[in-house]
Amino acid sequence: MEQIPITKQGYAALKKEFERLKTIERPENIKAIEVARAHGDLSENAEYHAAKERQSFLEGRIGEIGYKLGTAKIIDPETVPKDCVRFACRVLVENLDSGEKIEYMLVGADEADIKKGKISVSSPLGSALIGKKPGDEAIVQAPGGKRIYEIIDIL
Structure with missing residues (x-):
């Protein structure tokens, strides 16, 4: 199961x-x-x-x-290793197009709430971030075109 x-x-x-x-x-x-x-x-x-x-x-x-x-x-988010982006971790990313820095927590679909900074691991951005390390780039195909995010830190 x-x-x-x-x-x-x-x-x-x-x-x-x-x-x-x-x-x-x-x-x-x-x-x-x-x-x-x-x-x-x-x-x-x-x-x-x-x-x-x-x-x-x-x-x-x-x-x-x-x-x-x-x-x-x-x-438990407190026990998640911070070597790469994974479920339940908090990550600081920078949108390379706008320069905006945003903090997200990767959670399951039932917990996702963008207003609280929680995104689903199965969302386009969430799945692009999984497995990345600080300094890596994540490319997301959004409705408005391709967006590139740099992983600044895993918090």
Whole structure:
């Protein structure tokens, strides 16, 4: 079985969402279905159909998160070697076109949040950075054209 790398914080956030879906949102949805059923004719009951669609989404998300939690490999960013860019490390890069220096942390897709400086290892930039060392260049094909980043430091 393939293990999915995740940080401790990412695991905790997924676990929290999993518990919320199971203990709060699922029971609320069940009540919504019961209330909508009480309104009669189900074939023309928009509330009932919306609640059933929500139920389908919730069950799918619960299953997805349950799988991810079950196959998670928790990585502590503090223990990650800093010899090259890898999952859970923080890296300082310079966009060679603009001269802008940016710090990113490489995380899994569920944890990615560009506003917090967290990019997915499977994103174009994240995958271009993996395995690089300070002084190396990473070339990323972006929608606006090719971008070149230099790895300044692994933090």
